Amino acid sequence: GAGVSQSPRYKVAKRGQDVALRCDPISGHVSLFWYQQALGQGPEFLTYFQNEAQLDKSGLPSDRFFAERPEGSVSTLKIQRTQQEDSAVYLCASSLTRTGLMMNTEAFFGQGTRLTVV
Amino acid sequence: QKEVEQNSGPLSVPEGAIASLNCTYSDRGSQSFFWYRQYSGKSPELIMFIYSNGDKEDGRFTAQLNKASQYVSLLIRDSQPSDSATYLCAVKLKGSNYKLTFGKGTLLTVNP
Numbered sequence: 001g002a003g004v005s006q007s008p009r010y011k012v013a014k015r016g017q018d019v020a021l022r023c024d025p026i027s028g029h030v031s032l033f034w035y036q037q038a039l040g041q042g043p044e045f046l047t048y049f050q051n052e053a054q055l056d057k058s059g060l061p062s063d064r065f066f067a068e069r070p071e072g073s074v075s076t077l078k079i080q081r082t083q084q085e086d087s088a089v090y091l092c093a094s095s096l097t098r099t100g101l102m103m104n105t106e107a108f109f110g111q112g113t114r115l116t117v118v
Numbered sequence: 119q120k121e122v123e124q125n126s127g128p129l130s131v132p133e134g135a136i137a138s139l140n141c142t143y144s145d146r147g148s149q150s151f152f153w154y155r156q157y158s159g160k161s162p163e164l165i166m167f168i169y170s171n172g173d174k175e176d177g178r179f180t181a182q183l184n185k186a187s188q189y190v191s192l193l194i195r196d197s198q199p200s201d202s203a204t205y206l207c208a209v210k211l212k213g214s215n216y217k218l219t220f221g222k223g224t225l226l227t228v229n230p
Contacts, residue, residue, distance in 0.1 A: 004161075031216065040126075042206050042220030043162065056217065091161060107218065109161035 002026075004110035006092050012116045013082045021077045021113045025094030032075050033107060034067055035091040043091055049075060082117045089114050121145060122209050124221035132229050137194040139205050139224050144188070147212025151183055151190045154206040156223065162206055166192065197228040 005024040013019050025032050031050055035043035045059040051072035069075040079086055093107040123142050131137045150169045154162035168174045168181040168190065180193040194201055204223040211219055
């Protein structure tokens with residue numbers, strides 16, 4: 001596709017429900033990132049994939065959060081037993097290169113999934 | 119102290135004026151700096167990046183970096199109402215060549 005595509009755009013979950021958020025990166029992009037953006041805040045890093053390898057998951061807030069990218073393309077962020085504090089916009093971004101080879105690698109962001117836990 | 123700090127604003131300027139957006143960062147070893155624009159309800163989009171001290175100009179936008187003062191700014195000349203958005207400063211901190219650390223953003227309003 002032309003850009004990073006995320007689905008669903010909006011998700012309302014009851015507390016305790018499991019959710020799965022999908023990201024389709026730009027075709028051919030090696031690097032994929034998940035960020036969490038709370039209302040009125042900047043995005044905060046969650047996790048990073050290079051192809052199918054999850055190289056950094058240091059930003060995942062708890063073991064209820066799990067991300068995968070099994071074939072090095074589409075990625076899914078899963079949140080188990082959602083809590084109210086999980087309410088945020090979840091942004092996916094992708095970039096062409098293995099970052100580190102180019103300092104100015106541009107990360108293209110998707111429109112995000114707005115998760116509301118009630 | 120937060121790693122990347124921005125004045126949350128709102129910053130209000132009249133149409134045609136220069137808007138000045140500021141950002142400070144705590145990690146002296148940081149190497150790359152980015153400005154993203156985010157319209158309400160939309161995704162962040164990259165406006166500029168800079169990694170050398172001094173100024174970098176692109177059209178109406180100028181990024182300024184002063185590593186000694188740990189300060190990066192974005193100037194928008196001839197501000198237009200369409201520039202009204204939240205501007206996010208992002209930094210790749212020392213030791214990370216992929217992770218962006220964002221400030222909370224500055225809301226800019228350009229009044230016609």
